Amino acid sequence: MLVVITIVAALLLAGVALLRGTGPQARKSANDLIYAMIDQARTTAITSRSDVILAIAEPGDLPSGDQRCRLGIFKVTEWPDSGDISATLLSRWKTLEIGVALLPGDVDGIPNPLDGGELDIEFGSTKQSVTVHALVFNPRGRLRFPEGSSPVALRLAEGTYRNGVAVPYRGATDGGVIENRIKIGRVSARPYRFDG
Numbered sequence: 565m566l567v568v569i570t571i572v573a574a575l576l577l578a579g580v581a582l583l584r585g586t587g588p589q590a591r592k593s594a595n596d597l598i599y600a601m602i603d604q605a606r607t608t609a610i611t612s613r614s615d616v617i618l619a620i621a622e623p624g625d626l627p628s629g630d631q632r633c634r635l636g637i638f639k640v641t642e643w644p645d646s647g648d649i650s651a652t653l654l655s656r657w658k659t660l661e662i663g664v665a666l667l668p669g670d671v672d673g674i675p676n677p678l679d680g681g682e683l684d685i686e687f688g689s690t691k692q693s694v695t696v697h698a699l700v701f702n703p704r705g706r707l708r709f710p711e712g713s714s715p716v717a718l719r720l721a722e723g724t725y726r727n728g729v730a731v732p733y734r735g736a737t738d739g740g741v742i743e744n745r746i747k748i749g750r751v752s753a754r755p756y757r758f759d760g
Contacts, residue, residue, distance in 0.1 A: 587722045587733070587742070590661035595720055595744045597658060598635070602699065602748060602755045605637050608654065609701035615640040615708060617651060619685065619696040620666065620678065624728040626657070626694060631725040633660045638685060640700075643708070648684045648693065663722060665730035671717035671745045671758055678718075680710045699748065707753045717758055718746045 601618055609616035617638040623631045635658045638651035660666070668678040683698045699716070700709035710716060721743035723732035732741040745758035 587663055590663040591722050591744060594660045594664040598746060599755050601635050606701045606705050606753050609703055610705045612639060613703045615643045616701050618699040620698060621696045622728060623725045625696055633666050638687060648686045651685050651687050653687045665721055665723035665725055667719040667721050667730050667732055669719060671719060674715055674717040677710050677716050701753055705753055707750050713750060715747055715749045720744045
């Protein structure tokens with residue numbers, strides 16, 4: 565009996581240790597993914613001399629049916645004056661970790677692409693259509709969309725999606741949102757941490 569109790573106690577301690585760091589680890593992993601995809605989209609725009617879209621598909625934007633955010637990179641052969649954008653999906657959609665969500669809302673007055681307009685993208689041989697929030701990089705590596713002259717900021721928080729809406733987790737002690745804020749410059753369009 566003593567051996568069984570010892571084994572159960574060891575398993576419980578191991579389970580608690582594994583669960584303790586999952587929120588920050590998921591946020592760091594998602595943060596690294598977003599940085600990498602911004603850099604990949606910007607570099608692809610420069611090297612291919614075309615417009616490249618980093619699409620942000622929130623739950624409900626794609627027919628996946630789960631409550632997770634996805635990112636995709638599209639190459640645009642010719643930027644249209646209006647209407648749907650015809651593009652080529654360069655790789656599979658990347659899914660953010662469970663336990664993280666992209667939040668709307670500006671960061672100290674810097675606009676968030678999740679608050680602005682959306683793009684209608686047609687892609688694939690069957691001309692699938694999707695409406696997403698996006699960052700668009702022009703052939704010089706600058707931001708084309710969202711339109712404007714100021715940089716943009718993304719908010720990545722520990723949280724989840726409920727009915728397609730991002731719901732951040734609140735800290736136990738102060739009730740604040742646990743998040744990373746990423747600023748993307750307008751001219752250089754490189755991502756960097758907003759809070760140091």
